[in-house]
Amino acid sequence: MLRPRIIPCLLIQDGGLVKTVKFKDPKYVGDPINxxxxxxxxxxxELIVIDIDATANAVEPNYAQIAKLAAECRMPLCYGGGIRTAEQAKQIIALGVEKVAISSAAFENPQLISQIAAEIGRQSVVVVLDHKARLLSKQQDVWTHNGTRNTKRSVIEAAKEFEELGAGEIVLNSIENDGKMKGYDIELAIKLREAVRIPITILGGGGSLEDMRSVVAACGVVGVAAGSFFVFKGGYRAVLISYPSAQQKDDIIYSALRAR
Structure with a gap:
C-alpha cells in the first residue's frame, strides 16, 4: 500500500547545513552528516538534500560530500544541486543516491529530463519547481537560481511538460512560504495533484504536524517535506533536530486519509 511520506529537506551551502527564509539570509545550523x-x-x-549554491555558482556537484551523505544515510536519499548532464546524474546514483533533483537545467534543456531518465530510470528523476506569484497576478511562476530568475512558466504548465518528458516526481516548493512555518500552499498543491499522474512532494511553509495532515487530507498519497520544522524548536528558533514518531506519523496519515 502506498503511503504519504514525511520528508526532511536539508539545504547545504559551503559544505554546511543552512536554513533560509524566502530563499534569503541562509543561517548555519550545523553539520549535515550529523x-x-x-x-x-x-x-x-526519505531525505532531500539540496546544494543551494552549486547551480547559482555554476559548479559541479560535490561528489565527495555526496558520497559521505549516501554512505551514512539509511533512508532513500534525493540529491539536487549543480546537475547539468545525464553523466553527472549517473555518477551520483552510482554513489548510492536513490534520486537526483534538477531545476534550472530542466528549463534550459528540457530534453535533459529524458536523457537522465534513460540513464538511471524515470523513478529516480525529480524536478523541483520553486514558485511564487507573478506581480499583480495570482499565476504562480517557476523561478530558478535560488529564486532570482523567473522562467515565466506556470507551475502546472511546466509540470505537465516535464511529466511527458520523463520526470518521475515533482517537488513543489513555495518561495514565499520558505522558512515561514505558517502552512503550505494547499490550493496549488491540489491543482498539481490533479494535473499530473506521477508522485508529487509539497515543500515550503510546514510548521506543524497539522500543516502536514492538511496536505495529505487535501491531496492524498503525496510527499510532505519541510526544513525549518525539523531543525528549529520554539519561537527563538533554537537548533534542535526532530522528526515525528511512528505513532505520530500514523496519526497524521490515517486521520488525513479518513478525512478525504
Whole structure:
C-alpha cells in the first residue's frame, strides 16, 4: 500500500547545513552528516538534500560530500544541486543516491529530463519547481537560481511538460512560504495533484504536524517535506533536530486519509 511520506529537506551551502527564509539570509545550523545520523535514528521516510549554491555558482556537484551523505544515510536519499548532464546524474546514483533533483537545467534543456531518465530510470528523476506569484497576478511562476530568475512558466504548465518528458516526481516548493512555518500552499498543491499522474512532494511553509495532515487530507498519497520544522524548536528558533514518531506519523496519515 502506498503511503504519504514525511520528508526532511536539508539545504547545504559551503559544505554546511543552512536554513533560509524566502530563499534569503541562509543561517548555519550545523553539520549535515550529523543531521543525517539523527534522521537515521528517527527512521525518517526519505531525505532531500539540496546544494543551494552549486547551480547559482555554476559548479559541479560535490561528489565527495555526496558520497559521505549516501554512505551514512539509511533512508532513500534525493540529491539536487549543480546537475547539468545525464553523466553527472549517473555518477551520483552510482554513489548510492536513490534520486537526483534538477531545476534550472530542466528549463534550459528540457530534453535533459529524458536523457537522465534513460540513464538511471524515470523513478529516480525529480524536478523541483520553486514558485511564487507573478506581480499583480495570482499565476504562480517557476523561478530558478535560488529564486532570482523567473522562467515565466506556470507551475502546472511546466509540470505537465516535464511529466511527458520523463520526470518521475515533482517537488513543489513555495518561495514565499520558505522558512515561514505558517502552512503550505494547499490550493496549488491540489491543482498539481490533479494535473499530473506521477508522485508529487509539497515543500515550503510546514510548521506543524497539522500543516502536514492538511496536505495529505487535501491531496492524498503525496510527499510532505519541510526544513525549518525539523531543525528549529520554539519561537527563538533554537537548533534542535526532530522528526515525528511512528505513532505520530500514523496519526497524521490515517486521520488525513479518513478525512478525504
Amino acid at each position: 543531521a543525517v545520523k539523527i534522521f537515521n535514528e528517527k527512521e525518517a521516510d
